Structures are given as C-alpha cells and as structure tokens.
Amino acid sequence: MSATRRRPSGSAAMVTVAVLAAVGxxxxxxxxxxxxxxxxxxxAHQIASGLRCPVCQDLSAAxxxxxxxxxxxxxxxxxxAKGETAAEIRDGFIAAYGNSVLMTPPRxxxxxxxxxxxxxxxxxxxxxxxxxxxxxxxxxxxxxTELIRTExx
Amino acid sequence: xxxxxxxxxxxxxxxxxxxxxxxxxxxxxGKDHSIVASPLVGKQAPDFHLQGLDxxxxxxxxxxxxxxxxxxxxxxxxxxxxxxxxxAVLDQTWQRFRDSGVVVLGVNFQDAPGDxxxxxxxxxxxxxxxxxxxxxxxxxxxxRGVPETFVIDQAGQIVERVIGPVNAERLSSxxxxxxxxxSR
Numbered sequence: 001m002s003a004t005r006r007r008p009s010g011s012a013a014m015v016t017v018a019v020l021a022a023v024g025x026x027x028x029x030x031x032x033x034x035x036x037x038x039x040x041x042x043x044a045h046q047i048a049s050g051l052r053c054p055v056c057q058d059l060s061a062a063x064x065x066x067x068x069x070x071x072x073x074x075x076x077x078x079x080x081a082k083g084e085t086a087a088e089i090r091d092g093f094i095a096a097y098g099n100s101v102l103m104t105p106p107r108x109x110x111x112x113x114x115x116x117x118x119x120x121x122x123x124x125x126x127x128x129x130x131x132x133x134x135x136x137x138x139x140x141x142x143x144x145t146e147l148i149r150t151e152x153x
Numbered sequence: 154x155x156x157x158x159x160x161x162x163x164x165x166x167x168x169x170x171x172x173x174x175x176x177x178x179x180x181x182x183g184k185d186h187s188i189v190a191s192p193l194v195g196k197q198a199p200d201f202h203l204q205g206l207d208x209x210x211x212x213x214x215x216x217x218x219x220x221x222x223x224x225x226x227x228x229x230x231x232x233x234x235x236x237x238x239x240x241a242v243l244d245q246t247w248q249r250f251r252d253s254g255v256v257v258l259g260v261n262f263q264d265a266p267g268d269x270x271x272x273x274x275x276x277x278x279x280x281x282x283x284x285x286x287x288x289x290x291x292x293x294x295x296x297r298g299v300p301e302t303f304v305i306d307q308a309g310q311i312v313e314r315v316i317g318p319v320n321a322e323r324l325s326s327x328x329x330x331x332x333x334x335x336s337r
Contacts, residue, residue, distance in 0.1 A: 096295035
C-alpha cells in the first residue's frame with residue numbers, strides 16, 4: 001500500500017508560529033512605552049504616576065487621595081514650574097525614600113533584573129520556538145513508522 | 154546521544170538554572186537593604202521652619218536654629234495609637250536631657266489642629282511641638298507613617314531613624330553616645 005504523504009508536525013508548526021507571534025507582540029508592547037506628555041499637567045501626572053504614595057499600599061502618588069500624595073503632586077508641579085526636569089524631580093524623591101518610592105524598579109543595578117529576566121525568558125522562548133519550527137519543517141513528509149503501525153491494525 | 158542522556162542533560166540544565174536563580178535571589182536581592190533603610194541616615198538632615206500647634210510665630214522652630222544640639226525629631230499624630238505608647242518615653246527623655254544640649258521636637262503630621270492640641274494637653278507632654286501642615290517636611294524626611302523618629306547629631310547629620318515607637322534604653326544610649334562626642 002502506498003503511503004499517504006502528510007505533514008505529521010503540522011499542528012506543532014502552527015503552535016510554534018503562534019508562540020513566535022505572541023513573543024513578538026509581547027516584546028512590541030513591552031518596549032513601546034507611553035507617548036510623550038504634551039502639557040506640564042500631563043508631565044506632572046506622568047511623574048506622579050511613577051511614584052509610590054509612601055503611606056499607601058500599591059497606589060501611585062497620582063491615584064492616592066492621601067494628603068501626602070496630594071502634597072507630592074503639588075511639589076511635582078512646583079518643581080516643573082521652576083524648570084526642574086522629570087529625572088531631577090524623581091531623584092529628589094529617591095533621595096528621601098530610596099528606590100522603593102518608584103512604582104517600577106529602576107533600569108540599572110540589581111533591580112534591572114526585573115526587566116532583563118522576562119525579556120530573556122521571552123527571547124529564550126522565541127529561540128526554542130524557532131528551533132522547533134525549523135526542525136518540524138525539515139522532517140520528512142511521510143512517517144513510515146506511523147504507516148506501518150496503521151497497516152498492522 | 155540517547156534519549157535518556159538527552160533527558161538527563163535537560164534535567165541537569167533546568168536544575169542548574171533554578172539553583173542559580175534561587176542563589177541569586179537569596180544573596181543578591183536579599184542584601185539590598187535600601188528598600189527599608191532610610192537613604193538619609195548619614196546625611197545632612199533636611200532643614201525646615203515650622204510653626205507651633207497654636208500657629209503663632211513665637212512657637213515656630215527651625216532646625217538650623219538647633220545646630221550644636223542633639224535633636225530627637227518625632228513625627229506623630231493624635232489618631233496614631235502607637236504614638237501614645239512612646240509619648241511617655243519621649244517626655245522622659247526630654248526631661249532628662251533638656252539641660253544637656255538635647256531637644257526633643259514633635260512634628261505633628263496629617264492632623265486636625267484641634268485634635269493635636271487636645272492630645273498634647275491630655276498627654277501632658279512638655280517638649281516643643283510643631284505642625285507640618287502641608288507634609289512638606291514629612292516628604293523631605295521620607296516619612297512612611299507615624300510614629301517615626303530621627304536622631305540628629307550636633308552637626309545636623311541624621312544618625313538614626315526609628316520606625317514605630319522608640320525604645321527608651323536605646324534612645325538614651327544613643328543620645329549619651331552623641332553627647333560624649335561619639336556618632337554611632
């Protein structure tokens with residue numbers, strides 16, 4: 001009996017392509033970032049959103065109704081009016097509170113692992129997926145073993 | 154390479170990766186104490202000029218005016234239960250060291266003026282108290298809640314930050330060391 005030529009790894013190839021697409025989409029979303037603020041108010045809000053309200057749990061200075069968070073927003077606006085940059089304002093709060101005042105870890109030092117590890121894991125997943133895809137495409141179009149097993153039944 | 158060998162290598166690789174990650178977390182991240190410690194310790198205390206609870210100019214206190222003295226700066230609020238625990242300790246410290254070049258200064262935080270005045274009257278505290286009405290001083294000191302106490306040496310440098318109620322013995326020991334000319 002002649003063997004039907006089919007691709008036994010077709011579903012694996014589809015999964016691999018889907019994984020690669022997902023990895024690409026996640027990398028795109030993760031690296032895209034926010035659009036730049038247009039006004040001083042937007043910049044103040046962006047800075048406050050990146051700073052933790054010190055007396056709250058997991059609330060940014062932009063979102064918290066606590067008086068100290070309100071004062072943080074006032075200070076941010078005042079400092080922007082004086083000509084301080086966003087980085088200088090953030091550094092001022094870090095000087096008093098340390099890096100824990102930041103809603104997201106800094107991109108340098110030990111905390112950078114928080115950024116590097118997921119990206120590394122995504123890259124590794126993409127690499128594995130690419131290798132699997134390459135392997136599945138190189139496989140012979142028929143599977144003799146499968147056919148012999150089918151004929152024996 | 155056989156399938157069994159490949160599986161063995163894979164298992165060894167995954168195990169090594171997990172162990173490396175665990176080791177990194179245990180030694181690297183675990184040693185980063187900046188999350189809980191104040192970055193201000195060892196640095197010059199932020200200056201301030203705050204009015205007393207009554208709002209009068211006569212009761213205002215500036216930190217720079219206290220240079221040359223040891224300052225025990227205590228952030229508190231009338232709604233803070235733990236603040237009541239340390240109230241007596243702070244007052245005893247003030248009474249014991251006030252003639253030796255030590256100032257205990259209460260800084261009222263996020264409070265209604267009337268409540269703060271009632272609290273001071275009821276507690277019978279005798280050391281000076283000022284009001285940080287807009288939390289500017291609290292932000293400058295990296296305050297995360299009350300009570301928090303900063304010990305500032307004669308040169309205006311923060312030598313200790315205490316989160317929660319102060320310990321009488323530890324505070325007295327620290328002050329005695331500073332008065333004797335030591336810093337730690």
